[in-house]
Amino acid sequence: MTETKETIEIGWNLDNSYESLPEIFFTKQGLSPITSPKLIILNAPLATFLGLNVQALQSEEGIANLVGNKIPKGASPLTQAYAGHQFGSFTMLGDGRALLLGEQITPQGEKVDIQLKGSGRTRYSRGGDGRAALGPMLREYIISEAMYGLGIPTTRSLAVVTTGEPIIRETEQPGAILTRIAASHIRVGTFQYASQWGEREELKALADYTIQRHFPEGINNENKYLFLLKEVINRQAQLIVKWQLVGFIHGVMNTDNMTISGETIDYGPCAFMDTYDPATVFSSIDVYGRYAYGNQPNIAVWNLARLAETLLPLLHSDQEQAVEIAQEEVSNFAQLYQNNWFAGMRAKLGIFNEEPEDKILIEELLGMMHKHSADYTNTFRALTLDMCSHTELFTSPEFKHWYQKWQERLSRQQESKDSVQQLMKKNNPAIIPRNHRVEAAIEAAVKNGDYSVMEQLLDALSNPFEYSEKQEEYAKLPKPSKQKYKTFCGT
Incomplete structure (x- = not known):
């Protein structure tokens, strides 16, 4: 088959193997075009891994593919049927606001789903509008890419495109579509x-x-x-x-x-x-x-x-x-x-081998962290750098006793102090996507159209084990607040 200009420029290499399943598992889905798409963020390294042309994806045609205004070459859009126990209660579900374009075959021969999230109503929308708000789509982009940086298996985010159309949730919010990449969307x-x-x-x-x-x-x-x-x-x-x-x-x-x-x-x-x-x-x-x-x-x-x-x-x-x-x-x-x-x-404690007493050593540390309301990430960060500062945990007599036991444990293995620290650095991230940082990035983007806060955060999170100077700011804890931090479902 002769390649079209689109195939050469964008690099779509789509399969539709999910269609080989019995028809009860999916519904073929038409497009729900939007009027004024605007590309907000594109994951260039991921696009390259997928075999896609970064420049072409930013073109009018590329953006049209990323919002469901135009079907990519070789795609066969469908929505998947599934069910689930939600908080213990069983119910029929399905892709209520997502569209599976197909499976991209990468240059390495891997097959991954290309899904548009927030692309419009489907058979499974159950009264919803099938759209998504910008804030939750940016949250998914930030957290999923942070998880990837942490080495945790995850779906990934290729792009976020605003639709130019407001959607109504508790308030009126800007609409957006996320392009999600997954090994597949087959679920329990x-x-x-x-x-x-x-x-x-x-x-x-x-x-x-x-x-x-x-x-x-x-x-x-x-x-x-x-x-x-x-x-x-x-x-x-x-x-x-x-x-x-x-x-x-x-x-x-x-x-x-x-x-x-x-x-x-x-x-x-x-x-x-x-x-x-x-x-x-x-x-x-x-x-x-x-x-x-x-x-x-x-x-x-x-x-x-x-x-x-x-x-x-x-x-x-x-x-x-x-x-x-x-x-x-x-x-x-x-x-x-x-x-x-x-x-x-x-590994988080720099221990290479196994001893029966390790279980107690670990549980004692976690117990002290809980008792003294210690920050989870920064406690292990401080242990990694051997910079146990004047916090309530580190100044307590019980921690000092534990610290001595830990040092004695480390002395019973052959590895050097440098090797111990390198092991700890590989297993204790210097930074995580702190909730207040994520919220600040989303607020700057949604309210002010300022995406620089998010871009800087994503850059820092791309290598959370780096322990670099530029990450110091992102390791700082949020200011004390009487209000408990809450997150909300993005639907």
């Missing part, structure tokens, strides 16, 4: 949808497609559906550990927000913890703390149990044996999580 909720409203063959088709796309090494496995369950559990155990190690709170761990690929998805009411407290909740809608920081591993297990339930017909022909298999696999999450978490915490 996708399998729940298939289990609830599909036939066994349709569930099997989804499982086979998922294995082929994400776990091809399991295609010839004796029980490839058991292999699928094992791999998802393992990836989620690793993912949640990475969240916990940096103090990330997702805020809305519904089953439709847990991907099969093991990527973090949906940055609505998410935030990073300042003061260490396992009960920390930021989401305005999580009134009972279901998705609190300390409860995230438990919720992951609960969500994975829901996935396992959907796979029962594929795991074994005998229902009782299928249940036993599923229960055994889900129960393995706890040990996988603990092993990964303790390994991560040892």
